[in-house]
Amino acid sequence: MYKDSVVPVKTETFSGVVAKSPINQCIRTVLMRACLEKRLTVGLVPAIQYLSQNSNGALFCITAEAPPGDSATHMQEVLLQAFCVENGIYSIKVDSEVKLKKLLGCCTAGLDFSCLLVHYPYADPFSDSQEIDLSILTDSERDLVSHCDSNWGCSQLPVIKLPEK
Incomplete structure (x- = not known):
């Protein structure tokens, strides 16, 4: 049903590579750019700490599926997703923490990859505005916003399958 969750095809140049934008590629592009831009x-735990101090600074909250039987992590993720909905932060669920780790291994090593926050570019942490200025987002970020808008209010988020490589 959610087979690769494809959005309308667009192209975006990032590091000299032109990529088509299925959702899994958008996630990859957004995460790589956010990593390079230090956002x-x-x-x-760091995500929860960041959000407790600055709920307006996060654009996306990306979580990996909790391993079966890990009820403590599952409860934390459910509470985090509820917080994100309440504060207008887009939530995305992906299929594998291991794939996230491989994807961003160049940026960070030895960390928990069960949750990633992508900070809003050029966000004013003291602004009370919940409005997102789409004009400053990249095409991939806009595609992810559109994907999240189409799933907003769903009781269960679709799980995005990340690329193997």
Whole structure:
């Protein structure tokens, strides 16, 4: 049903590479750019700490599926997703923490990759505005916003399958 969750095809140049934008490629592009621009929080506990001080600074909250039987992590993720909905932060669920780790291994090593926060570019942390200025987002970020808008209010988020490589 959610087979690669494809959005309308667009192209974006990032590091000299032109990529088509299925959702999994958008996630990859957004995460790599956020990592390079130092607007990424890695790990469930650091994400919760960041959000407790600055709920307006996060654009996306990306979580990996919790391993079966890990009820403590599952409860933290459910509470985090509820917080994100309440504060207008787009939530995305992906299929694998290992794939996230491989994807961003160049930026950070030895960290918990069960949750990633992508900070809003050029966000004013003291602004009370919940309005997102789409004009400053990249095409991939806009595609992810559109994907999240189409799933807003769903009781369960679709799980995006990340590329193997």
